[in-house]
Amino acid sequence: MKIGVIADDLTGANATGVRLAKQGFKTATFVGNASLTDIEKYDAICIDTDSRYSPKEIAENRVRQAVNYFKQRNVKIICKRIDSTVRGNIGLEIDTVLHELGDRSVAVVVPSFPDSGRMTTGGYLLVDGIPVQETDVAKDPLTPVDQSFVPALIQQQSIHPVALIGLDVVLSGAERIFCRLKEEIERGNRIIVIDAVNDEHIETIALAMVKIRDHIIVPVDPGPLTAYYARFYFHQQLETKKILMVIGSVTSLTGHQLHYCR
Secondary structure (H helix, E strand, O other), rough: EEEEEEEOHHHHHHHHHHHHOOOOOOOOEOOOOOOOOOHOOOOOOEEOOOOOOHHHHHHHHHHHHHHHHHHHOOOOOOEEOOOOOOOHHHHHHHHHHHHHHHHOEEEEEEOOOOHHHHEOOOOOOEEEOOOOHOHHHHOOOOOOOOEEEEHHHEEEEEEEHHHHHHOHHHHHOOHHHHHHHHHHHHOOOEEEEOOOOOHHHHHHHHHHHHOOOEEEEEEOOOOHHHHHHHHHHHHHOOOOOOOOOOOOOOOHHHHHHHOOOO
């Protein structure tokens, strides 16, 4: 098993599993304490902890069990799937994952889900262009969202300082994002939120993340970041052949194709 995903509901677990499957990973979803059998044949396992609306103690315990299950099986990447409208025990569950993975673990949070109209700019989560706190999610009877600024929302639930890398850095490319990530990690920040308004931004962030090898990186997102990060991470580890390409086009489409090949 290469990838372990911890999701706080079944829909999210399945959604992330589908994205991983599209990247070529054989994936399965398990609910809670269900017996996980024949896992050796899967590349990725998504565990639904059903903890979005759980009391804090229960959520913490379920996430801890999931992390330790993956640790015992030497999973290479552990990912935390969050709701695309940031409902639930997000900060608490991130803290639990970081605690179980040790002091050299860092959570990279990209709340954006462009295919569903979710994007983050200036740290603010927008749903179809509207701040999330001004949508129907604000009226959720169990976990109302009254904060659109994601770093502050996570900080309310977390013991760790939360840093933000803005869209200006993301637009500068993977190398600049990598440098900023290193800077924030060196400052002691273990939760880092990053802006993104489209899938290309999320891909670029994932490319930057795989360059960090001296820390355990935990993708925290609604699905896109996890899928891109897993693809780049294992391509980098497993691909050993070098390819020489001669490109005679300067179109943006060719640029996207080269970006994908990397």
